[in-house]
Amino acid sequence: MTDAAAFVVVGLGNPLMADDGVGLSALRELDAGWTFDDSVQLVDGGTWGLKLLPVLEGAEGIIFFDAVRSGQAPGTVVELRGDKIPRRLDTKLSTHQVDLREVLALMTLRGTLPSRVSVVGVEPAYVDMSAALSPTVASRTADVVALAIDRLRAWGVCCTQRTEPAHPCTK
Numbered sequence: 001m002t003d004a005a006a007f008v009v010v011g012l013g014n015p016l017m018a019d020d021g022v023g024l025s026a027l028r029e030l031d032a033g034w035t036f037d038d039s040v041q042l043v044d045g046g047t048w049g050l051k052l053l054p055v056l057e058g059a060e061g062i063i064f065f066d067a068v069r070s071g072q073a074p075g076t077v078v079e080l081r082g083d084k085i086p087r088r089l090d091t092k093l094s095t096h097q098v099d100l101r102e103v104l105a106l107m108t109l110r111g112t113l114p115s116r117v118s119v120v121g122v123e124p125a126y127v128d129m130s131a132a133l134s135p136t137v138a139s140r141t142a143d144v145v146a147l148a149i150d151r152l153r154a155w156g157v158c159c160t161q162r163t164e165p166a167h168p169c170t171k
Contacts, residue, residue: 005041007157008059009148010052012045012066012100019124019137023065026120026144034149035160049099053106061116061155063148064100067124074125075136077143081118116155120147
C-alpha cells in the first residue's frame with residue numbers, strides 16, 4: 001500500500017440497474033453533505049472488484065456502501081461487520097458480493113484486511129434496467145449515510161455536516 005487514506009468509504013453498484021445503484025447514491029449524498037479531514041477517502045468503486053485492492057490495502061477502516069440482500073423487507077437498512085461479512089462464495093448477500101468477497105478474501109490472505117470493516121446498505125426492492133432507485137430504497141439513503149457517519153465517529157474520525165458551522169472535532 002502506498003498512498004491509501006486511513007479510512008476509506010467505497011460506493012459499490014451499477015447505477016443503470018435500479019436499486020443496485022444505492023451504494024453510489026449514498027456515496028454522493030455523503031460527499032455532498034459531509035466534510036472530513038485527510039484521513040478519509042471517498043471512492044466510487046462502481047463494479048471495480050479486485051481493482052479496489054490497491055486503494056484498500058493499508059487502510060485502518062473500510063466502509064462499503066451497497067445493495068445488500070439479507071432476506072428482509074425492501075428498504076431495510078443493513079449493516080454487516082467483522083465476521084458477519086461473508087468472505088466465501090456461499091450465500092450471496094450483495095449484488096456485487098462475488099467481487100467484494102474476492103477482495104476481502106485476498107486481503108485476508110495477504111494480511112492486509114483491517115479489523116474495522118463495515119458493509120452498510122439497503123435491501124433492494126428491485127434490480128432491473130433503470131437509472132432510478134425505487135422510491136422505497138431512495139428514501140433510505142439518508143439512513144445509510146447516518147449509519148456510516150456513526151461508524152466513522154466511533155472509529156475516531158472527525159465528521160462535520162456541511163450545513164453546520166465549522167467547528168473543530170476532538171478525538
